[in-house]
Amino acid sequence: MRARTILLNNRPQGMPTDDTFKFTEIDLPALQEGQVLLKALYISVDPYMRGRMSEAKSYVAPYKLNEPITGGVVAEVVESRNGRLPQGAVVLGNLPWQTYSLSDGTGLTPVDPNLAPLSYHLGILGMPGLTAYCGLLFIGDPKPGETVVVSGAAGAVGTVVGQIAKIKGCRVVGIAGSDEKISYLKQDLGFDEAINYKTAGNIQQALAAACPKGVDVYFDNVGGEISDAVYSLLNNFARIAICGQISFYNATSPPTGPRVEPILLKTKSLMKGFIVGDYVDRFGEAASGLASWLKEGKLQYEENVLEGFDQLPHAFLGLFKGENIGKQLVKVADYSAA
Ligand code: NDP
Structure with a gap:
């Protein structure tokens, strides 16, 4: 079986470019006992991956040069010699940017294909959704009537x-980088106010107008100047x-x-x-909270899905240019058992 893969070609200085990524093909060996052959369906691109392209010490190890980039992937088991993961099963895992890959099942979480669209497990029902829930509720601890500001x-x-x-x-005030996003936040998601940091001029003044009672969360x-204005x-x-x-x-x-x-002190x-x-x-509590709100229609969910494995570098680079509304993903293949 041949698979297409994307390797880290060099460590970017500043903004990554197309040259940061190298497309190649590999031959996958025959399946061993205990292994599964996975077909990537959806691949997530996430801002934290930029950190892994550098060698700097962080909470997650750097990618190795000339090895596949890895990240969140929803994949289908297309061949199995593993009793836990039969053919047709869908899994979520930290997998290489590859059209097909082999796994012994370690770290793969089965996904119920009937629960929600498969892509949601990389977004609202996956890592980004859990991040929002845990960071806001367990650190921000927002109370009714308080003002919450969110950047990005x-x-x-x-x-x-x-x-x-x-x-x-x-009261919720969002900060984002285009008028389309501002309109989406206010009209579709019900934010009380939203500020386009690229056109607002003096962000501090715009925020002060949007937060007449100050900021509680x-x-x-x-980060950067946007945060300085909030502080x-x-x-x-x-x-x-x-968070980021x-x-x-x-x-x-x-x-x-x-x-x-001095501000924190005062x-x-x-x-x-x-x-x-x-x-x-606390993921169990967070996941069921998110799933219930989604089911009840209290949470709207938007994703920006590019089609085709070739789009991965472009999708990733787009995160730093603000090209996405909602979760940025790449759809690589259809789920055959659907
Ligand atoms: P997003 O879907 O928010 O995509 C990134 C967005 O960041 C872009 O759309 C862009 O929107 C904005 N952006 C890009 N460059 C800049 C800039 N220079 N200044 C201001 N805004 C910029 O990504 P995620 O929701 O996946 O992640 C959001 C943040 O949360 C990231 O910083 C990420 O690293 C962090 N994160 C942290 C986690 C944790 O465990 N702590 C887990 C997951 C994410 P715009 O048009 O508004 O500029």
Whole structure:
């Protein structure tokens, strides 16, 4: 069996380019006892992958040069010598960017194809949804009537954060990078206000107008000047969940900015960085909460799906250009058993 794969071709300095990725083909060996042959159906592209392309120490190991990029994949078992994972089963796993791959089943989670569209397991019912739920509720701890600000508001995590905050009875203000996104947040998702940081001019002034009672919870996906503007509006006992810092992921020198500590002190605020895996023991609660709200129509879900394995680099690079509304995915193949 031949498979197409995408290797890390070089370690990007600054923004990655097409040259960061190398397409190639490999021969997969015959299936051994205990193994499955997987066909990739949907492959996720995520901002954290940028960190893995560098060698810098982080919470997850760097990708190796000339080896396949890996990440969240929903795949179908097309051949099986593993009793737990029969042919036709659908699984979620951390798998190579490959059209087909072999696995001994370790780390693969079976997915019920009747529960929700398969792609949802990489988005609202998967890592981004869990990130939004755990970061907002376990760190942000929003109370009815409080003001919640979320940056990166129109993306996979941000859209879920804002909607959960609305469910919790908060005033929700989103920050995102296009008028289309602003309109989506307000008209479709019911955000109270949304600010286009690319055209707002003075973001601090725009935020102050949108948050007349100050900011109680800040869910930060982007960092940088957007966050500086939010910090100037913190109320006493504000909670800040540091989820992502995408504005720095392609930076070639360490970011600098105003010091936040005096504000945290004066407002007695809590700022906490987190990685979704920190909350693994609460994933059950989070997953069922998300699934119920989705079923009840309280959560809307948007995804931006590009078709074809060739689109993976483009889909990934698009995250840093703001090309996605909602979760960015690539559809690689149809589910044969559907
Ligand atoms: P998104 O779907 O939000 O996609 C990324 C978005 O970031 C883009 O659409 C773009 O939207 C925005 N963006 C890109 N560059 C910049 C910039 N320089 N300044 C401001 N905004 C920018 O991605 P996710 O929802 O998957 O992830 C959101 C954040 O959460 C990321 O920082 C990610 O690393 C982090 N994350 C953290 C996790 C954790 O466990 N802590 C888990 C999952 C994600 P726009 O048009 O608005 O600029």
